[in-house]
Amino acid sequence: MDNQREVREFLTSRRAKITPEQAGLPTGTRRRVPGLRRSEVAALADVSVEYYAKLERGNLAGVSPAVLEAVARALQLDDAERAHLLHLAQAADGSDALSRPRRRIAKPWKAHRSLQWTLDAITAGPAFVRNGRMDLLAVNQLARAFYHDVYADPHNQANLARFNFLDPASRRFYPDWDEAADIAVAILRTEAGRNPHDKDLHDLVGELSTRSDAFRTRWGAHNVRHHGTGTKRYHHHAVGELILAYEGLEMAAEPGLTLTIYAAEPGSPSEEGLRLLASWAVTQEVGSSTQRAPR
Numbered sequence: 001m002d003n004q005r006e007v008r009e010f011l012t013s014r015r016a017k018i019t020p021e022q023a024g025l026p027t028g029t030r031r032r033v034p035g036l037r038r039s040e041v042a043a044l045a046d047v048s049v050e051y052y053a054k055l056e057r058g059n060l061a062g063v064s065p066a067v068l069e070a071v072a073r074a075l076q077l078d079d080a081e082r083a084h085l086l087h088l089a090q091a092a093d094g095s096d097a098l099s100r101p102r103r104r105i106a107k108p109w110k111a112h113r114s115l116q117w118t119l120d121a122i123t124a125g126p127a128f129v130r131n132g133r134m135d136l137l138a139v140n141q142l143a144r145a146f147y148h149d150v151y152a153d154p155h156n157q158a159n160l161a162r163f164n165f166l167d168p169a170s171r172r173f174y175p176d177w178d179e180a181a182d183i184a185v186a187i188l189r190t191e192a193g194r195n196p197h198d199k200d201l202h203d204l205v206g207e208l209s210t211r212s213d214a215f216r217t218r219w220g221a222h223n224v225r226h227h228g229t230g231t232k233r234y235h236h237h238a239v240g241e242l243i244l245a246y247e248g249l250e251m252a253a254e255p256g257l258t259l260t261i262y263a264a265e266p267g268s269p270s271e272e273g274l275r276l277l278a279s280w281a282v283t284q285e286v287g288s289s290t291q292r293a294p295r
Contacts, residue, residue: 003060003091003196006196006222008056008058010084011075016033016035018035018036018076019035019036023040023076025040041074041075044073045071045073046070068089072085080186080190084190084224091193109257119138119140119143126142126262128140128143129254129259129260131258132198132201133159133200134159134161135159135160136150142277145280146262150167152169153167155167159204161215162204162207164184165211166211172235174235175233175235176232176233180232181215182223185215185218186223186225187225188204189219193224194256205219227248228247228248230245231244231246232244232246238276238277239273239280241270241273244274246262246263
């Protein structure tokens, strides 16, 4: 991706989100920008207006960590936004070469046996491994049943972002569709900053930008996030509403991949829903085996 453009649009969008009141500055009566002026950010970061203007034009190569931290404080960036700014700066001067995930050219990634055993040992909730592009790479039985709609259409290519924006079934699966869409784009935007040389990610973003106005608008907002823990609401076509907590764990042995596990509150209707989903998954597997059996 064009690093200078990414930097320019990210810093501009963050500056537009901070009001003078939030920054502790006088409001004034004649403001032509929705957020802070460049001069105000420069003053808050204790750099010259000319220097900050250079940064906002996209020139982050060689910028010191102290200046990046000062800009992050001035723009009130959260942890995910700070990390994104750092990744953009590393990409600008080429220092991300050692930290970016190795590109696997020879063959697609496949879960080693022990990882699949680990996933299969988790029987009370969906568990899966995904990459930063939101490809489902390895799943347990309950996750395959949970994401039945994703796997049902081969055009989704087992990709959660493609399902979210291009498959009408996602509107039912995600009752809070706008929130799910915001999260999906923020994950992809974060991955673009962390791994800007990923051609498959470029291709996915290009496809979604071309085919979905909802994606294109969100992509232009430059929002990023760390997606580690929380609660989401789903509607599965076989078992109804599920309210599930999730934990996302970065895999030390596989940089760039995340293991996610969903669980329901003990004694809740959603816990019963997961038990029903497990039973439904077994019937689906038996049905598939019967269809494959020789006659």
